[in-house]
Amino acid sequence: MTPPVAATTRPHDPHQLGRGHKHGEPHGHATGHGEGGPASKRISTAYGFWIFLLSDFIIFAGFFAAYAVLRDNSAGGPVIRDIVDPARVAWQTALLLLSSFVAGLGSLAAARKKLWLTEAALLVTGLLGAGFLLLEVTEFAQLVREGAGPDRSAFLSSFFALVGCHGLHVSVGLLWLGTMMAQIWAKGFRADIQRRLLCFNLFWHALDIIWVAIFTMVYLMGTLA
Numbered sequence: 001m002t003p004p005v006a007a008t009t010r011p012h013d014p015h016q017l018g019r020g021h022k023h024g025e026p027h028g029h030a031t032g033h034g035e036g037g038p039a040s041k042r043i044s045t046a047y048g049f050w051i052f053l054l055s056d057f058i059i060f061a062g063f064f065a066a067y068a069v070l071r072d073n074s075a076g077g078p079v080i081r082d083i084v085d086p087a088r089v090a091w092q093t094a095l096l097l098l099s100s101f102v103a104g105l106g107s108l109a110a111a112r113k114k115l116w117l118t119e120a121a122l123l124v125t126g127l128l129g130a131g132f133l134l135l136e137v138t139e140f141a142q143l144v145r146e147g148a149g150p151d152r153s154a155f156l157s158s159f160f161a162l163v164g165c166h167g168l169h170v171s172v173g174l175l176w177l178g179t180m181m182a183q184i185w186a187k188g189f190r191a192d193i194q195r196r197l198l199c200f201n202l203f204w205h206a207l208d209i210i211w212v213a214i215f216t217m218v219y220l221m222g223t224l225a
């Protein structure tokens with residue numbers, strides 16, 4: 001005769017990560033941890049957006065690979081040491097890194113539903129990002145005037161493609177930032193708007209990561225070579 005199966009004892013759940021019926025609620029809200037069932041909308045949104053960012057990193061990896069292969073193919077034209085302005089690159093790096101820091105402060109203010117602080121942080125983030133983009137456009141315009149445009153050599157083609165792709169992403173980020181400011185101002189801190197703001201912050205910080213790679217591989221290593 002088969003002995004009766006003992007009842008399963010539920011483990012202690014100090015952070016209430018399981019279902020709500022442990023505390024007398026028949027249908028508790030699941031957080032996506034432990035026994036709780038499906039993940040929350042915020043977690044699933046962030047996870048999906050990270051997958052998008054990883055696909056974007058793959059695109060940039062292709063541009064980095066092309067630059068690594070073509071950086072010595074200058075066709076008798078200027079090389080990276082001839083076109084780098086260290087002061088301008090330093091300012092670009094400082095502006096973009098500072099903008100990412102301010103964006104993080106804006107995220108903290110949004111979590112506390114501080115409207116004016118959030119809007120101010122997003123505005124400063126946008127201004128710093130616009131300053132970065134202005135310096136990059138100025139650099140490209142100067143190179144084209146000096147006959148060092150993307151059609152001059154394979155090296156310059158890869159340089160314009162890599163750095164320009166990052167600048168295009170910054171431009172898209174600035175447009176996105178403007179729409180986020182308008183939505184927060186008009187509709188407040190609704191759950192869906194906070195999720196969009198989370199995705200924007202992930203995107204903006206990812207641009208910082210890519211720029212650090214560009215700064216290291218293109219500008220710094222190229223100048224010291």
